[in-house]
Structures are given as C-alpha cells and as structure tokens.
Amino acid sequence: MAEITLRSFTPADRDWLVDQHGRLYASDEGFDGTFGPLVATILDDYIAAHDPSRETGWIAQQGATRLGSIFCVALTPSTAKLRLFLLVPEARGKGLGKRMLATCMGFARDRGYTDMQLWTHRSHEAAGALYKAAGWSLDRETAVTSFGQDLIEQEWTVRL
Template sequence: MIDPSVVEQVRSASRTMVRELGFMRTTLAGTRYSPSAVHTLLELGEHGALTSAQLVQELGLEKSSVSRMVAKLIQSGELEESRGEEDGRTKQLSLTEQGKRTLEEIHAYGQMQVSSALVPLTQQEQQTIAQGLNAYAQALKTYRQETVETAAAKIQIASGYRPGLIGRMAEMHASFYSRHSGFGQFFESQVAAGVAEFAGRLNNTRNAIWVAESAGRIVGSLAIDGEDLGNDEAHLRWFILDDGCRGGGIGRHLLTEALDFCDRQNFSAIQLWTFKGLEAARRLYESLGFELTHEEQGNQWGTAVTEQQFTRKR
C-alpha cells in the first residue's frame, strides 16, 4: 500500500525538477538542442554506437520522432552513420568529433548545475538524494518497459474482414504517409478504394487479410492479393502498424502469417512495393527473404518519392 501523500510529494518534486532543470524550455543544458536531442547525444556517448531502433527503446519515443531528430543531428554535424560490423544493412549512429565536444559541454553544464544545488546540503543529505533519485528512476524505467510488454502481449492477430476495416486501414496509411512522405487526400482515397475493392474479393481462397487488434481496435494490417498480379505471384499489400505498436514484434508476426499462407498456396513469388527511406521495414523484409529487385522515381501519389519493389521467391 502506498501512502497518497508520498505520491503527491514525489509528483510535486518531479514538477519542480522539470522546471528547474530546464525541461520546460525548447532547448536544454546550455545547447541549441531540444531535450530529446540532448539525451540522444548522452545515450550515444554512453554506448558508443546505437541504431535508430535502439534509440527508440532507450528514449521511449516514437520511431518517426527519432528519425526526424537523428536527421537534424546528422545535418548539424553532431552524428554520423556507418554500416554495422555484423550486418552491413544496419546503420550504426555515433558521435562525430563535433558531437563529442558538444557532449563534453553538456556534461560540464550538468555537473555545474547539480553541484551548485548540492553545495548547501550535508554529505548525508547528498547521498540520500542520489540513492533516492536512482531508485525512483529505475522504478519508472521498469514500469515503462513492463507497460510496453503488456500492451504488446494484449495485441491479437486475426484474419478476415470485420466492420470498420476499410476506413481504419485508410486512416493508418494516411496518417503515417502524410508525415513520412507528404502524401495527402489523393493517396488516402486510393488506399480506401483499393482496400474496398479487395474486400469484395476475400471469398477467393487465394486472397487473405490479417489485422492486429488491441482492445477491439485495429492497430495493424496486411493483405495478400493472389489475383491482381497474375503469373502465380502473390501481391503483399497494405502492411501498416500504428506508431505505438512498432518495435514490439507485431509486424513480424503479421508478415509471418502472410508468408505461411503464401507457402501453403504455393505461389511462385511474393511481390511488394514500398518507398525508399523506410529502413526498419526494409530490414524486416530482408530478414524474411525479400530482396530489392527494382527502384525508380515516381510521383503517382502526388509527391515525388523513390518507389522500391521487393521480391521473395518460393
């Protein structure tokens, strides 16, 4: 049982710390960078090198937010990308020489800020603060990790049509690709029309659709169209996940269901079309046997993008 008054004391102290440490401002630690960017530099300083996916886990942020932030830090000269030693397809992020100097300035600022605050306190009080804050921080981190794991465990994979499927799939695609590629109404309309047409062909045993559901809400989708390409090839379509569901294995689960279905149907190959820059999805495709077979510039969706075709042969 937790004393409510203790909870309120901790909350009040947390609010004060957020304000006094500068987290209410747009920049942090005497830099020109946001709090999330500063913490990115701190994490890379501690670990040496991390992938964007690992940063997502460490920072507890959405992948799209981390991708934008990392791009800005690379452009500013603070970070650099390199190929992973074990897997050349994986990009490792690390600090440049400029980034290391910026990190030194961040540490100096933080040490000055904390030391100045602790000076009036006794050594015993200083130790009490250090131990208490560390225990509280670890408790918060454990709670967040358990919450993410619990949410992922509650997501169910199901197949077939259900009410709201067409609209929800169009919504997820429109939301993600408006941020990633600048697509607008035309793209959303095309997705909605395509899913609606496909839903009318689900009685064909060569066609199938799967959704990921959380508390009755669709949070992911993927379809196999066994008719539109011909040549005994399957078309993998409309693979999408809500931001909060990425990184927890749900996408791999959906893809595995689809690939098992294609294997049972004995398709000669599976084709999918996507856009350049979706590196996490590309790594997932390639880990399951897909290979990049074609790439070209296109603007059929209203914005110029590089379209990519991936193929998985039987």
C-alpha cells in the same frame, strides 16, 4: 495487458484502415490527399472480389484497439502480392511486423504460391530491413513523383 491477435480483415475495418493510411502517410511522409482514396479503392476491390481460398487480410489487434494490417492477394496464379502492410506508431519496434510478415508469407506458401512481390518506397527503411531479413530481394528502384512527393519506389520479391 491484452495479447495481440491477428484476426481476419472484415469490411467493418475498411474506414479505419483508409483513415490510418491517409493520416500516417500524411504525417510521416507528407503525402497529399490522393493516397487515402487509393487505399479505399484497393480495399473496395478486395471486398468486392477477393478469392478467400487464395487471398486474405489480417488486422493486428490488442483488446479493442487495432494496431495494423497486412494482406496477401493474387497477382498471378503463382505469385502473391503483399499489400497494405501498416503498423500504427505505438506498435512498431516490438516484433509485430515480423510476426505479421511471417503469417502472410506462410499463408501464401500454404496456398501454393511460389513467390511474392511488393511495392513500397525507399523511405520505409525499417520495412526494407524487415523484408531483407525475411529473405526478400530489392529488384528495382524508380524515381517518381507520387502523392505530392518526390519518391523512390521499390519493388521487392521473395521465393517461397
């Protein structure tokens, strides 16, 4: 079995990542068709204008098979934002998410960010447990209707 590597995101990964987000969130969470286009917009903006000295994305890959993604982008000069953290179901529960989160946080720290934040939903319990174990704090929860679902949005932060 091939080793799992974390490699840099390239524009060639865009369509795969949009498709995975759209399909997985539809099947796992019941999200409607508005979620995939949001992910496409996030990726298009990243491809067009990210600062490679302070922002990056990774694709987890085993052989030729993509397993997930995670991105670190600038929110402010001192705050990084974690985005598009995704693992396909067959890659979950094996420590890969922990490795990807540590890589992203290490990148942010190395680039001089003093803290990070992220946005997610309460229904992502495994991710929430991972964030908590890595020192993140749940700062706010808000009831919303998004992507055709009643959800509890969460905002998490961590000092680096």
